[in-house]
Amino acid sequence: MSALTTSRRRRLVPPNERRNTLLTIFVWIAVLYFLVPLVWLFMASTKNNSDLFTTFGLWFGTAFELFGNIGQVFTFQGGVFTSWLGNTILYAVVSAIGAAALATAAGYALAKYRFAGRDAVFWLIIGSIMVPMTALAIPTYLLFSAMNLTDNMLGIILPSLVSPFGVYLMRVYAADSVDDSLMEAARIDGAGEFRIFFTIGIRLLVPGLVTVLLFQLVATWNNYFLPLIMLNTPELFPVTVGLANWQAAASGGGGGQVLFSTVLTGALVSIVPLIVAFVFLQRYWQSGLAAGSVKG
Numbered sequence: 001m002s003a004l005t006t007s008r009r010r011r012l013v014p015p016n017e018r019r020n021t022l023l024t025i026f027v028w029i030a031v032l033y034f035l036v037p038l039v040w041l042f043m044a045s046t047k048n049n050s051d052l053f054t055t056f057g058l059w060f061g062t063a064f065e066l067f068g069n070i071g072q073v074f075t076f077q078g079g080v081f082t083s084w085l086g087n088t089i090l091y092a093v094v095s096a097i098g099a100a101a102l103a104t105a106a107g108y109a110l111a112k113y114r115f116a117g118r119d120a121v122f123w124l125i126i127g128s129i130m131v132p133m134t135a136l137a138i139p140t141y142l143l144f145s146a147m148n149l150t151d152n153m154l155g156i157i158l159p160s161l162v163s164p165f166g167v168y169l170m171r172v173y174a175a176d177s178v179d180d181s182l183m184e185a186a187r188i189d190g191a192g193e194f195r196i197f198f199t200i201g202i203r204l205l206v207p208g209l210v211t212v213l214l215f216q217l218v219a220t221w222n223n224y225f226l227p228l229i230m231l232n233t234p235e236l237f238p239v240t241v242g243l244a245n246w247q248a249a250a251s252g253g254g255g256g257q258v259l260f261s262t263v264l265t266g267a268l269v270s271i272v273p274l275i276v277a278f279v280f281l282q283r284y285w286q287s288g289l290a291a292g293s294v295k296g
Contacts (some may be wrong), residue, residue, distance in 0.1 A: 045265040069265035082242035083241040096217035107170025128164040155230040160220045173208035176196030210284040239270040
């Protein structure tokens, strides 16, 4: 009797509820997958070099060395990490803003204007997305070397201003979010195309623009190969190349007893600005911007 009752109760559970339970389990597994490396990084940053290799990775060591390790990061080699962090912020912010602006303008034009060769340009952009950045690194280096822009900040910023995926994303987003009737109404009122773009288009495209900005910010922040081949002066290095040099010195035995915990703590410090950027900019993804733009 109890088995029959249990079977009936199982049949009474709505399929949507069972599906939601499975999705919840999957989401928690994904959360653990992404959080465990961050927890490990934080725990490793609180340890000295001895505890780093002798204690459990997901718990504290015998002494809490986080603040001492942070001090070591910012004072080692004359405080060069501060320059690396400043360079990274400069590269990432300028590249992200520039790439988002160019992608927004290009995507808006491809979505809302008809001109000769529009489809060819769009498919060329689609094709360029398939080309890996590593395949373009050497040609980019040769081009910038011919223009004497290697070992220069412009050698990192200018290539990062181009975001084919950002253009594609903004083209798709603009096609759905910018209503043609709004543009026609603005033209009837005497507004020019630039005014329409800056007063109507930009407001409607803010969520997509912020998405492209964050994608490019993370891509430039984490970029390693391009700065590696473009830059020779350590003072111009971003955090990725600088920490890689410290790691190479540690692995090679040159100060390894000092640099392992220093490298890990530097990696922890380097992700804090990205977390702040995501927390600050995520509010621009909220709905309701389109309604406010229509009222404006």
